Amino acid sequence: MEITIATRAEDYSRWYTDVIAAAQLADYAPVKGCMVIRPNGYAIWERMQRALDDMFKETGHRNAYFPLFIPESFLKKEAEHVEGFAPECAVVTHGGGKKLDEPLFVRPTSETIIWDSYRNWIQSYRDLPLLINQWCNIVRWEMRTRLFLRTTEFLWQEGHTAHATEEDARQEAMRMLHVYRRFAEEWMALPVLYGEKTAAQKFAGAIRTHCIEAMMQDGKALQAGTSHELGQNFARAFNVTFLNEKGGREFVWATSWGVSTRLIGALIMAHSDDKGLVLPPKLAPIEVRVIPVFAKQPEKVGTAAEALRKELSQTLRVDMDARESASPGWRFVDWERSGIPLRVEVGPRDIDNHTAMVVRRDTGEKTSLPREGLADRLAELLMAVQKNLYDRALAFRNAHTYQVDDYEDFKRLIDERPGFYYAHWNGSSVVEAKIQEETKATIRVLEHDVEASPGKCMVTGEPSSRRVVFAKAY
RNA sequence: CGGGGUGUAGCGCAGUUGGUCAGCGCGCCUGCUUUGGGAGCAGGAAGCCGCCGGUUCGAGUCCGGCCACCCCGACCA
Numbered sequence: 141m142e143i144t145i146a147t148r149a150e151d152y153s154r155w156y157t158d159v160i161a162a163a164q165l166a167d168y169a170p171v172k173g174c175m176v177i178r179p180n181g182y183a184i185w186e187r188m189q190r191a192l193d194d195m196f197k198e199t200g201h202r203n204a205y206f207p208l209f210i211p212e213s214f215l216k217k218e219a220e221h222v223e224g225f226a227p228e229c230a231v232v233t234h235g236g237g238k239k240l241d242e243p244l245f246v247r248p249t250s251e252t253i254i255w256d257s258y259r260n261w262i263q264s265y266r267d268l269p270l271l272i273n274q275w276c277n278i279v280r281w282e283m284r285t286r287l288f289l290r291t292t293e294f295l296w297q298e299g300h301t302a303h304a305t306e307e308d309a310r311q312e313a314m315r316m317l318h319v320y321r322r323f324a325e326e327w328m329a330l331p332v333l334y335g336e337k338t339a340a341q342k343f344a345g346a347i348r349t350h351c352i353e354a355m356m357q358d359g360k361a362l363q364a365g366t367s368h369e370l371g372q373n374f375a376r377a378f379n380v381t382f383l384n385e386k387g388g389r390e391f392v393w394a395t396s397w398g399v400s401t402r403l404i405g406a407l408i409m410a411h412s413d414d415k416g417l418v419l420p421p422k423l424a425p426i427e428v429r430v431i432p433v434f435a436k437q438p439e440k441v442g443t444a445a446e447a448l449r450k451e452l453s454q455t456l457r458v459d460m461d462a463r464e465s466a467s468p469g470w471r472f473v474d475w476e477r478s479g480i481p482l483r484v485e486v487g488p489r490d491i492d493n494h495t496a497m498v499v500r501r502d503t504g505e506k507t508s509l510p511r512e513g514l515a516d517r518l519a520e521l522l523m524a525v526q527k528n529l530y531d532r533a534l535a536f537r538n539a540h541t542y543q544v545d546d547y548e549d550f551k552r553l554i555d556e557r558p559g560f561y562y563a564h565w566n567g568s569s570v571v572e573a574k575i576q577e578e579t580k581a582t583i584r585v586l587e588h589d590v591e592a593s594p595g596k597c598m599v600t601g602e603p604s605s606r607r608v609v610f611a612k613a614y
Numbered sequence: 615c616g617g618g619g620u621g622u623a624g625c626g627c628a629g630u631u632g633g634u635c636a637g638c639g640c641g642c643c644u645g646c647u648u649u650g651g652g653a654g655c656a657g658g659a660a661g662c663c664g665c666c667g668g669u670u671c672g673a674g675u676c677c678g679g680c681c682a683c684c685c686c687g688a689c690c691a
Contacts, residue, residue: 144626153685161625168683228690283615283689290691343691351691363691402691433650469651476651487650497650580687614691 145477147414152358157287159408162477163417166287173285173292177401180478181288183425184404185295189275191327191422192297192399195319201271201299206253208276209244214252217377221251224344228280246279251345251370251396254300255378262302262392264383269312270302288405289362289614296400302392304382306371309393313367316397317350320365328403329420329529330354330410331537332364333560333609335587340569343396347371353584353609355537356409359558361584361611364406370394405614411502411529416477418501420529421522428452428518429480430460433468433487445486448496448514452484455515456522476501481525482518502528543607547575547598550610554581560611564604566597575599575610584609 145162146154160166165181168174177185193203209232215222230246233239247253254272262270275297285291299316303309317334324330332352342349346368354364375381375391382392411418421427430452432445445460452458461471468485475483485497494511498518502525509517540559544550550563565571565583576582586608597604 151685157684170682172683224690280690282691284687294691296691366691398691400691431650435649438649464649467649467651467653469649469653472651474652485650489650 145414145416148357153286155414156405156409159412159417159477160287163479165404165408165417168287171292173282175287175291177295180425181404184407184419184423185401187423187425188323188327188399188403189297192319192323193273193275195323196273196297196299199271199315199319200269201273201301203274204272205274205276206247206250206257208247210247210250210253212243212245214256215245217252218345218373220373221345221377225249225280228282230279230281247276248278248280249396249398250274250276250278250298251300251374251394252378255374255380255394258300258302258392259378259380262380262382265304265385268302268304268382268392269308271299271312272301273297273299286405286614288408289402291401294401296398298396298398301395302375302380303394304384304390304392306393309371309395310369313348313350313369313395313397316395317352317365317367320352320367320397320399323399324352324354324364325530327420327422328407328410329422329526329533330364330406331530331534333585333587335585335590337366338569338572338583338586338608340572341582343368345370345373346396347373350588351585353611354406354410355533355540355560355611356406356614357536358409359540359611361560361609361613362402362406362409363584363613364403365397365399367397368395370396410533412479417479418529419479419481421481421526424479424481425457426459426478426480427457427522428459428482428484429475429478430458430462430484430486431468431471431475432460432462433485434464435488437488438464440491441486441488444491448484448486448511452515452518456518472499481522484514484518500525502532545595545598550581550598551579554579554610554612558612560584560609562607563598563610564595564606565608566600566602566604568600571597571599581610581612584611584613 145158148155163180164178166178167176169176225248229248232244258270261267277293277295279293282290282292301312303312321332321334324332332354334352337349337351348369350367351363352365354362356362372391372393374394380392381389384390408417430445430449432441434441445462449458449460481501483499490496495508496511496514497506498509499506542559543562544553550561554561572583592605593607595604
């Protein structure tokens with residue numbers, strides 16, 4: 141199949157969808173706003189799942205599964221929550237050929253149905269903390285969708301925890317925020333800002349929402365993960381109490397946190413290039429592809445390539461493209477747009493010289509390496525690729541991060557050169573809304589762990605204790 | 615929901631003022647020759663021309679209606 145990929149410069153959003161098509165990550169589904177995640181795309185999700193799931197388990201969480209359908213009455217129990225989600229819910233009104241007595245909402249998130257269970261599970265402080273995660277699909281009826289970034293149905297994980305004190309819940313929310321930060325940095329090779337959302341942008345039903353924010357190659361921000369402090373809102377709504385050590389009855393404190401298949405979109409937009417997908421080795425389903433160049437000695441080359449594949453497979457995720465019907469050039473391009481970090485060519489010359497030709501996807505760098513000890517060298521190279529992708533993304537973010545103090549400058553610059561803008565803000569939701577209205581940019585994050593730097597709000601001139609991060613966002 | 619665009623073979627497209635307009639490229643299948651950056655030749659399969667209804671002797675082509683999808687905006691992870 142002939143596949144062409146638009147360049148990022150000529151049409152960024154076209155480039156994005158072209159990369160997905162070329163790498164066969166996903167197709168558009170017959171249902172508007174939905175996608176078919178193809179094996180290549182799903183394999184990336186599986187690697188993400190495995191890494192994240194391990195991190196969740198290490199932090200004491202267990203997996204469970206709650207129903208897809210949520211009674212309408214459940215959703216209505218928490219006022220702010222239902223207000224936030226009702227407009228984007230799919231609702232089942234009929235089942236078994238009959239109209240249902242009570243409509244069933246397809247979960248847009250599972251707080252309500254989970255807290256209904258927690259009421260029964262939690263009696264005493266000895267039952268706390270309760271640390272549960274679930275992997276599932278959810279549905280949000282979005283007006284405008286994009287493959288992976290925003291689809292009507294998507295896959296995610298949602299952690300839901302219950303704690304005896306506000307402080308415990310707060311620490312849990314922060315712990316998971318940092319799990320996400322580490323995952324982004326170490327696995328996705330994606331530098332992120334982390335901190336708190338403004339009141340206007342927090343999750344419906346939360347006290348505070350924390351997030352990680354990444355920069356894409358067009359300078360726009362992408363929220364890549366969220367962690368919420370839910371206070372006692374859901375405990376009150378579902379009457380979930382526990383007896384403390386002194387025999388007193390208290391409402392429990394909650395958190396929830398999630399990341400979704402959107403992360404695959406983040407991966408694509410952070411690292412890929414005009415030739416196609418680029419994957420960080422740690423998340424690449426295949427780390428190394430062996431490509432035999434048959435030339436005049438197909439049997440000799442085939443045997444050597446298979447031996448190499450087998451040997452490398454002992455320590456690396458390897459596959460081989462030994463199609464004799466496809467020319468080497470074709471197979472190189474195929475490897476390129478698939479985003480596999482390393483390519484190893486095996487041809488007659490390599491065999492004679494006891495070497496292999498190794499090519500990096502991230503830099504295109506081509507090196508002839510000794511056949512002896514190749515697996516170890518490839519492992520080192522994979523680490524180098526992983527690091528380079530992170531460094532490159534960080535350098536890009538730094539190059540597109542600015543400070544601005546004058547609102548007129550801001551209005552102009554946010555259009556002229558998209559990126560992260562550090563600016564002072566007076567903390568007012570009204571001002572925040574005005575800025576969004578006039579520039580389409582939003583406050584992405586109030587960063588944690590940064591030093592106070594007093595200044596004046598760029599809009600009102602009122603005092604501000606610190607700069608916040610503005611950007612246009614996906 | 616507004617603005618823009620597109621529906622013809624698996625993918626990308628062409629198809630003039632209605633009359634061999636059912637076509638091209640890529641892919642796919644068969645055979646032979648090839649193989650260190652998108653191979654060549656020969657043969658072959660494949661299309662309800664988005665849907666419905668008009669006009670007409672005759673409609674991818676003209677008219678009316680509908681539907682779907684993509685892109686750009688308003689909601690959101």
